[in-house]
Amino acid sequence: MSRLIFNLLLQATWQTLEMVLISGFLAVAGGLPLGILLVLTGPSGLSPMPWLARPLGLLTDAVRAVPFIILLVLLIPLTRFIVGTSLGTTAAIVPLAVAAIPYFARIAEVSLREVDPGLVDAVRAMGGTRWMVIRYVLLPESLPGMISGLTVTLVTLVGASAMAGTIGAGGLGDLAIRYGYQRFNTTIMSGVVAVLIVLVTGLQAIGNLLSRKARHDAAGH
Amino acid sequence: MTLLAVENISRSFGSHTALHNISFNVEQGDSFGIIGRSGAGKSTLLRCLNGLEKPDSGRILFCGEDLAALPEKRLVPLRRKIGVVFQHFNLLSSRTAAANVALPLEIAGIAKAQRQKRVNELLDLVGLADHGHKYPAFLSGGQKQRIGIARALAANPVLLLCDEATSALDPETTDSVLALLSDINRKLRLTLLFITHEMDVVHKLGHHVLVLKDGHIAARGTPAEILQNSENSTMPLPDNLSTDAQNGSQAIVRLTLDLKEHPLTPFLIKLEQNTISATILRAQPHQNIEQPAMDVLLHLPAPTEENLSLLNSLARSVEVTGYVTPDL
Numbered sequence: 001m002s003r004l005i006f007n008l009l010l011q012a013t014w015q016t017l018e019m020v021l022i023s024g025f026l027a028v029a030g031g032l033p034l035g036i037l038l039v040l041t042g043p044s045g046l047s048p049m050p051w052l053a054r055p056l057g058l059l060t061d062a063v064r065a066v067p068f069i070i071l072l073v074l075l076i077p078l079t080r081f082i083v084g085t086s087l088g089t090t091a092a093i094v095p096l097a098v099a100a101i102p103y104f105a106r107i108a109e110v111s112l113r114e115v116d117p118g119l120v121d122a123v124r125a126m127g128g129t130r131w132m133v134i135r136y137v138l139l140p141e142s143l144p145g146m147i148s149g150l151t152v153t154l155v156t157l158v159g160a161s162a163m164a165g166t167i168g169a170g171g172l173g174d175l176a177i178r179y180g181y182q183r184f185n186t187t188i189m190s191g192v193v194a195v196l197i198v199l200v201t202g203l204q205a206i207g208n209l210l211s212r213k214a215r216h217d218a219a220g221h
Numbered sequence: 222m223t224l225l226a227v228e229n230i231s232r233s234f235g236s237h238t239a240l241h242n243i244s245f246n247v248e249q250g251d252s253f254g255i256i257g258r259s260g261a262g263k264s265t266l267l268r269c270l271n272g273l274e275k276p277d278s279g280r281i282l283f284c285g286e287d288l289a290a291l292p293e294k295r296l297v298p299l300r301r302k303i304g305v306v307f308q309h310f311n312l313l314s315s316r317t318a319a320a321n322v323a324l325p326l327e328i329a330g331i332a333k334a335q336r337q338k339r340v341n342e343l344l345d346l347v348g349l350a351d352h353g354h355k356y357p358a359f360l361s362g363g364q365k366q367r368i369g370i371a372r373a374l375a376a377n378p379v380l381l382l383c384d385e386a387t388s389a390l391d392p393e394t395t396d397s398v399l400a401l402l403s404d405i406n407r408k409l410r411l412t413l414l415f416i417t418h419e420m421d422v423v424h425k426l427g428h429h430v431l432v433l434k435d436g437h438i439a440a441r442g443t444p445a446e447i448l449q450n451s452e453n454s455t456m457p458l459p460d461n462l463s464t465d466a467q468n469g470s471q472a473i474v475r476l477t478l479d480l481k482e483h484p485l486t487p488f489l490i491k492l493e494q495n496t497i498s499a500t501i502l503r504a505q506p507h508q509n510i511e512q513p514a515m516d517v518l519l520h521l522p523a524p525t526e527e528n529l530s531l532l533n534s535l536a537r538s539v540e541v542t543g544y545v546t547p548d549l
Contacts, residue, residue: 122311125271126325126376127301136324140315216314217358 008175009191015089016171016199019161023093024154027100031153032146034060034101035108036134046120046130060102068099068160072167092169096160104153111145112138144215151207155200162196172196222249224380224412225270230279230289232265239265240276241436247380247429252406252413254427254444256420262436263416267384270414271303272296283380301329304373306402308385310365312357318368319344319353325376343371347401363394370401374411381405383415387422392498392522399425421500423447470544472524473502476536478515485515491535497521497528518542 034056040046041053066074072095076086079094119137128136139146165173172192180189225247232240239262247253257263268274269281272288281288286299304325312321319340326336344350347367357365366386373381383402387395403426406413417423423430423444430447432440440447466472478488485504492499503518514537521528524541533539 116311118307118309118311119313121273122305122307122313123324123328124273125300125303125305126328127297127299128328129297132328136327137313141313143315214315216356 005188005191008179008188009172009195012170012172012175012192013195013199015169016158016161016173019089019092019096019164019169019171020154020157023096023100023157023161024150026093026097027104027153027157028150030097030101031104032108034105035112036138038105038109039112039138040130040134046133060105063098063102064106068095068163069166071095071099072164087168089170092161092164092167092171096157096164099160100153100157103156104149107149107153108142108146111142111149114145115141144211147207147211147214151204151211154203154207158196158200158203223247224249224251224283225414226280226282227270228280228282230266230269230276230281232262232269232274232276238436240269243279243433243436243438245431245438245441247412247414250406250410250412252403252426252428253415254423254430255414255416255433256418256423256430256447257416257433257439258418260435261433263418263433264384266433267382267414267416270382271300271305301325301376302379304376304378304381306366306369306373306381306383306386308388310357310362310369310389312365312368312372314357316356317353318349318355318357318360318364321357321368322353322371322375325372329376339375340371343374346374347371361394362390363398366390366394366398367401370398370405374405374409378411380412380414383413385417386415388418392500395422396425402426419500420447420502420504424501466524466544467546470524470546472521472529472544473542474499474519474521474524474529474532475540475542476517476519476532477538478517478536485517488517488535495531497531498523520545 038053038056038060041049041056043050043053045053063071075095075098078098079086079091082094083091085091115138119141120133123133123137161169161171162173162176165171165175165177168174172195176189176192179185180192223246227243227245230240230243231238243262243266245253255263255266265274269276269289270283272291272293276289279289284299284302286295288296288299291299312318313324316324322340322343323336326339331339340353341350344353347370349364349367349371352360352364352368357368360368366389369386381402386402387398390398399422402413402415405411406426413426415422415426427444430440430442430444431438432447478485485501489501499522500520501517502520503516505516517536519532521532524544529539529541
């Protein structure tokens with residue numbers, strides 16, 4: 001592999017990582033509170049509020065219903081407004097985060113719902129407030145599931161970021177389209193695929209390890 | 222002095238009445254048992270007693286406040302005076318044993334140094350001083366329940382509620398946990414209120430007993446009074462009773478004891494001396510026979526020849542009613 005191709009691949013990998021990690025961070029920053037809110041205000045939650053839970057759930061699913069390639073185009077005005085341009089790596093982070101927030105919110109919701117209600121009772125019986133239930137029970141007890149969920153989200157984001165390459169986002173997807181597809185450069189195409197495989201299996205392995213560590217049972221030690 | 226006064230509470234779920242007009246008082250320092258089959262309303266009653274559930278009507282007076290009427294915000298400080306021990310321990314798997322014990326203190330806003338001191342005291346009290354650093358997944362059932370008890374005691378409650386605290390434990394562990402609870406009641410003079418479906422637990426732990434049946438109070442009195450009154454024998458034969466002995470199955474044995482003044486106590490002592498573990502499911506006087514006698518239904522985990530012949534020597538007659546397979 002020539003040094004030129006290697007450099008192209010390295011730069012594209014870096015851009016992909018940048019898109020995935022920043023939008024992954026935003027997915028947690030936005031999706032976790034949304035997930036908590038969905039659980040708390042749900043029918044069996046600590047503060048059932050159907051008037052809030054239903055519209056929130058609807059909005060979450062509405063965004064998830066839009067195919068990412070269409071979301072990319074739909075969000076161009078918003079991206080221009082926030083970033084100033086709709087091209088480049090930074091611009092791609094906006095639609096990636098918008099797609100990932102409801103995705104991670106639903107995943108977080110599942111993990112939070114799986115927490116044994118007996119533990120919530122225990123902390124309430126100790127005189128714990130709602131906030132203490134979230135802080136001492138829901139978040140720490142759902143952490144292993146949450147880490148697995150975040151791993152799934154990041155892997156999905158790797159795929160989505162490649163799709164963002166079609167509208168000029170940079171990264172591995174962009175490289176594959178411009179060199180591999182439009183210029184029939186098989187070396188670059190297979191290089192991109194190889195890097196993607198390494199990236200995804202690596203992310204999954206790290207996620208599995210951290211999730212196991214957070215579990216504090218025989219499997220994690 | 223009355224610590225907890227329950228006045229005419231009722232609670233329904235849809236058309237099902239879980240509790241009907243329940244009233245009782247728990248005195249300071251008492252060990253008060255509530256016994257009943259599953260579905261008798263015990264759990265609902267216990268959840269009402271710390272405000273996790275609201276009765277439809279009636280009052281629950283504790284520390285001069287009515288738990289049934291207070292809004293959630295005012296219940297929070299009162300709950301810190303009530304410790305709860307759970308059937309399935311309900312320890313946080315994300316925290317070490319010591320951190321679980323410290324949790325009520327964290328919630329109460331106690332400083333870290335003080336917390337640490339109290340946690341060490343409590344781990345000592347429950348005999349697990351060396352296990353504080355372990356996560357719950359690495360503790361046995363009995364150890365988990367001891368940590369659960371230490372946690373319930375952490376914030377110096379004035380009342381300890383036990384929700385089937387020994388139902389998930391094996392017989393030997395049950396005895397040691399019951400001994401610990403009884404110690405806490407006597408030495409720390411902490412008022413104990415426990416619910417159970419096992420007559421044995423009431424017998425070993427309770428000073429006063431309430432028998433709950435279909436949401437009604439069926440009887441109340443001392444454990445001895447309840448045991449000897451046939452009307453109140455709510456302990457049934459197990460559902461999964463079979464006539465065939467299988468490998469590892471346990472026996473349900475029916476004995477007739479000669480009725481002296483207190484036929485049960487010497488009988489139980491004999492069992493203990495011979496290290497036979499057995500649970501009394503029901504005990505009632507035989508009626509309409511010439512010689513007064515006691516009819517006892519016994520759950521015998523190890524129905525060996527040896528144990529059965531020993532029972533034979535203690536009782537007028539012994540009959541194996543059937544076998545159950547342990548569901549643990």
